[in-house]
Amino acid sequence: MWDESNPDTGKSLYFGPFQLIASERLLAKNGKQVAIGGRALDILIALTQRPGEILTGDELTKLVWRGLTVEDSNLRVHIASLRKALADGEDDTRYVLNVAGRGYTFAAPIRREPVTPERSPTAETSEPRSQSLPHALPSLFGRTETVNVLSLLVLSRRFVTVVGPGGIGKTTVAVAVAYSLRQEFEERAIYFVDLTLIQDAKQVPNAVASALGCFVQGPEVEPFILAFVSGKKILVVLDNCEHVISAAAALAERLFHAAPSLHLLATSREALRVDGENVHLLLPLDTPRGEVTTASQALGSPAVKLFMEKAASSGHRLSLTDAEAPTVANICRRLDGIALAIELVASRVGTFGIQGTFDLMGNDAELQLQGRRNAVPRHQTLQGMLDWSYNLLSNIEQEVLSRLSIFVGQFTFEAAIEVAGSSEDTIRTTNAIASLVDKSLVWISPADGVITYRLLDTTRVYAAAKLAASGETHAVAMRHAQYFADFLKMRETEDLVSHGHNVEAYAPHIGNIRQALGWCFSSSGNVCIGIELTSHAAPLFLASFPLLAECSNWCSKAMATLLPSDRGQRRELYLQKALALSSMYLWDDSEKVKAALERGLELSEKLGEDRLQHYLLLGLNVFFTRRGEFASALGVAKRAAALSEKFGGVAENAMSEWALAASHHVAGNQSAAVMHGERGFRLAVNTAPSEFVYFGYDYHVRALGTYARSLWISGAQTKGIAKAREAISRVIDSSHPVLFCAVLLDSIPVMHWGGQSEEAFLFCEQVIAHAVRYSLHAQKAVGLALRGELMIARGEVEPGVNMLRDALKTMGDNQYHVQTLATRRALAEGLRRLGDYDEALFMINDALNQADQASTTLWLPSLLHAKGEVLMAISTPSAEAEACLTRSIEIARRQNALSWELGAATSLARIWAQKGKSAEAKSLILAVHSRFNGDIEAWEVSSARQLLDELR
Incomplete structure (x- = not known):
């Protein structure tokens, strides 16, 4: 957007309390940076370059969306965003005026001055544009030029796959590229899809939709993804495609062709080999060349810098000496500059020292690592290194590591003990996990004061093979599924998350819950645990709209396999409730919604679950209203009011009044609608707002x-x-x-x-x-x-x-x-x-x-x-x-x-x-x-x- 030839280059533009430095893409108010979207800032720059002139909508669109065809509504939305950022109109101060039938103009006086350090506001570091984007590493050894090249390639070619062996740092580089491109995309327009969290290739579209926050209706996910990305300039990072390569490749190709403004950055151990893809081979980190005689010479290599940083993390607090420099250089060369291999070897330095670690490598079989893996099977690239690392572990450490491979993504220490440990000897299991953390085979992920753990993907795949070889996979998968069923049951998730409480606390567990459910309903799984887990997990899926389709899917599976002893009991009721609510919000099959609601009402009445019956009546009231069956909606609202009068508190009675108000409104009785609405608002005066929220749906706001x-x-x-x-x-x-x-x-x-x-x-x-x-x-x-x-x-x-x-x-x-x-x-x-x-x-x-x-x-x-x-x-x-x-x-x-x-x-x-x-x-x-x-x-x-x- 910014033209370096513009006369305003190197100048600050002042208007009102604002300062604009277009060359730095910085807007400040009273010396503090103003949060503003990229497109809105582009519009401001364009208008201030020609103050007082009227720019038509077409002119602004061509300046801001160069080479793209966009709807007029996009311009209006970003003009509104710009006015909001400028507080345009407050205190009768106007900046951006709309000249009817002609276009827009910047109306405020502008003062131009050269940019000087003392007059330049300090720009705060921007947050990543997508909550799903992992944190960038503070140190990026030897990858700066690669990140710059990839950033330009992603912008110009739109579809780039970073290819290289496992552990070489593809994810780290991809995340760095995403951070470097934040200014090129709209607010929150970078999405990170971690495909390591899924096992079934059929779930690739679901993973992408979930990361995008794309609302999915029905079993076919891809059309909704295509509709979501169409016409948007966004960057999607597909990380770790190799284990679902066919599905990821096919989806990426279709997205690339269907959405001309979409940019794709993929990482994989092999090329996706589809039309439009530009392959970038990620080379190993540079290692010391020639004879190394000094520590300073060795530390000129990114590989050695990485080795010494990880050695320090393992407890080696000494600086590299000139005498040790040749040894470290030899270790890094021996590991071919593979980042993860360097990290794993360096993690032993705290225990064995630099020379002792080198001797261990010499005594063991040669590590079978390659800079390229074109001709090697999947998972073979780091096989030698992982074998060596695995063989250094004690028997209990090997056993625990292989069992931990059942987890996907993050897991808690409690979960690790229950699933991977032994009830007879929790102390040994605890010590084994601590040792695995020290050796960087298990990574710590602190977030919001809670410590969670995860295995790197290559480590997890390797350990899973060891678990399969031991014949324990089935038993450990059952313990994993039962743990999460018990975990959710003890916490009574229905009450904890239904009114919006503690939803975020369960986010780290969703991947493992999904994994457990997938196993439970597989041919080798345990449907009894699956039914129990679904009934307790359903509130979590209901609380997250990208997961509603999954909620409906798992509840349908559980209902199809429900035990005779559970028919007509509370378990069926809770499943029917979750199925009804998720299906109603999805609105994929109205008859399915109606059947689930009516069956849930039948069960709740039979079992005396008055509160749940009340919520289901409110749902049925909304259902009939959407269908245009207003007389039926009014009848259901009256049933809900009668029920809440019998058992309910203030919140239930207020929601009943609002249901009556809405029903009388659509039935054509505005006096009754206003009367019942006001009754509800009077009841709500002294009630906590969260009491009117049910799985994110605020009945109070809806009534307004x-x-x-x-x-x-x-x-x-x-x-x-x-x-x-x-x-x-x-x-x-x-x-x-x-x-x-x-x-x-x-x-x-x-x-x-x-x-x-x-x-x-x-x-x-x-x-x-x-x-x-x-x-x-x-x-x-x-x-x-x-x-x-x-x-x-x-x-x-x-x-x-x-x-x-x-x-x-x-x-x-x-x-x-x-x-x-x-x-x-x-x-x-x-x-x-x-x-x-x-x-x-x-x-x-x-x-x-x-x-x-x-x-x-x-x-x-x-x-x-x-x-x-x-x-x-x-x-x-x-x-x-x-x-x-x-x-x-x-x-x-x-x-x-x-x-x-x-x-x-x-x-x-x-x-x-x-x-x-x-x-x-x-x-x-x-x-x-x-x-x-x-x-x-x-x-x-x-x-x-x-x-x-x-x-x-």
Whole structure:
């Protein structure tokens, strides 16, 4: 983005409290660095280079997204992000102005001064752009030039595989490359996929989706990954592909071709050998050349530097002497500069000294290490080194190391003792693990004050082969699975994580739980342990949205193998509950969702699980609402209210009130909706917010969106818009994608109805982007429908109509009918504006028929009003139009839908005025208009006032 030839090179730009150094990509406020996304910063640089000039959207797009084709919505989103970073608009200070129909301009005065050290703010070190990216090593011996070359190659060629033998440092280099490229990608746009955590090649797409945070619906994962990465400039690091090479290669090739903005960096012991791949052979670390006579000469080699650092970690505190330098140089040459081999050998120096370690190497068989491994089988590259290291261990150390290979990723000391040790002699096991840590065969991973352990991948694979040779694999796998079943059972994960408590504490265990479940339900596994483990692990999967598909999968497997003794018991109930909730959020099969919910309700009632029955009723209420079965939703809400009144506390009764409010709202009774909503909010005043959160879904925040709609429709327009804003502000940082979309989709129409169309459009873009990211097809369709309606309102009628048509089809395909009638009404309005009166009339009549069949009354006043407008366009005045508008007014009055009543009354009054009945028209409008507060200039209110002025 930054042009070195620009006259601002080497200068600081000052405006307001801000300082911008474009050449350093640094924005500061009052001397402190401002957090700002890369694209937003590019836009700021472009605008400040030409202050006062109007840059069109196309000009900005070409400057910021060079060579890429992006949607206008991307520019609007990043302009909004820039304004937020600048606090644009606060205290009446404006920086970036939107000139309607022309583009954007930077409006603030700018002062330019040379950059001097004393005037240059200190840039804080940025955090990695993805939480999944491992921490970079503080020392990167001999790899700086390699990292620079790879960084340029990844940017220019997009698909690079780092190839080399095990232990050579491929992961370390890949992580360093990712860190070096942070400024080239958008905020949080670098994703690290550790494939060592999976065993089954079929799970590669799941691992990628989980790392991306991609929301998956249904068994086919890849289409959702493709949808997630499409159009985004992101970097995906696929680490350790060799054990799932075919699956990783095939997925990488398809991603590369399907997503032109995607960049891939893979590490593997062999090339992926697919189209588009650029192979970079990672060479060993440089070792000392020629005769070494001094320590200074030896330490000029990266391999020797690494050796001495790891020797110090093993307890060797002495500096390298000139006398020892030739010996260390010989060791590093003997190990061919393989980083992991050097680390493992150096870890013995604390015990045997430098010469003693060299003698051990001489006494043992020659290490079979190669700089390249083109012709050697898998796992052979480090075989000799690992054999040698393994043979140095005592019998108990060898036994424990081989058993530890059953773990994937991190594991705790307690888990290691239970799975790899002996109940008869825990002291010996403890000492063995400590020794393995000292010898760098087991690595310590401190995180958030908790110490966990892990085996390097090559070590784990080697040790697993030893475990298989011992004939203990089955027994150790069973102990591993039983340990995690007992571990979760003792901690009662349902209560710990259901309200959002301690979820992060279980994150390190997910890989091992997944591994244990995979073994349990395999042909050689133990389904009894699998069923038990699934029932206790399900809350953890429910608490993480990228894992919902897995939750549904494991619960289905457990249900299919459930023991007769567990049928109709609590275990089945908990599995049904998890299956129902995960399936409902995924919305992959509505009949499956319904069956799971109803079976769970049957069991919870039978077993007297009132609290669980209440949550399942709330879920069934949401299910019926999504399907457009509003009468059924209201019936279920009443059941939930009756149950919570019998057993529940404040939280349960408040959630029941909100369910009743939502159900009355969609059923067309706004007075009842407002009443029940307010009852719920009064109950919630003195209750902890977490009490209303269930597996990340905040019922309190969700209720605000529905309440805002009911308020606005009932005529409390000012309060309705205020509550819509509150709901949006409360959910904007939510990690629950369904909640985020639901609240915004409820609130956006209120903003639109209240004349806040620009804000509504911006929020609409956010919800669409969120739905795309998490593959929420139904929510995306509703977002597109609202966008289409907004486009029609702003005069972009034809593209708006096309968008509404597509959205309607997607809603139908997903059996998501809560918004279909509103979408048909908006489509009819668009068709009317296009002059296609026949299709508009057909569309609105079809919607009215559907409303009658489904006993749906919420949208009847609006639908009848829309039909009246179409009929007026066909023939003015029209008796049939009068009849429709009269009926709209009557139904709106019964619903206490004052805003809709005023809209229909205004249209009817216009007909009467044209027929010479001005007095009656004026009286009709005044009768409705007088019931408003008069402090909102919504369309209905302003239109009524305009007509009153005309009649006067």
